[in-house]
Amino acid sequence: MDTTTAVIVAAAVLAVLVLALAVGLLVRLLRARRDLARAGLPTGPRWVFWGAVLYLALPADLVPDPVYLDDVGVLLLALRSVRGPLGERKRVLSRRPGRDPAP
Secondary structure: OOHHHHHHHHHHHHHHHHHHHHHHHHHHHHHHHHHHHHHOOOOOOHHHHHHHHHHHHOOOOOOOOOOOHHHHHHHHHHHHHHHHHHHHHHHHHHOOOOOOOOO
16 A cells, blocks of 8 residues: 555545544434523523534535544534533532532
8 A cells, every 4th residue: 555545545544534523422412402492491592403413414614624623613612602501500509508528
């Protein structure tokens, strides 16, 4: 195998790994939104969620690259935005009287 073939194979493997990471993050984002909705908690701005899903699905990117690094970043930001209300809810519950031990 010559050098060019090795580079192409390495780039293809890297692209597949990053795509798998992006799909995994998309699944986590969908599950987090579903779980928050079932619990009756706010899920953050809807445009963040749907914008991230569309950004992953559309073929045009703001940063054109053969690897999905920008897509992973957008999905991570959306996941953080959607899971934000859950973190706030946990903090509020932990501050309730009788919930945490005396200092």
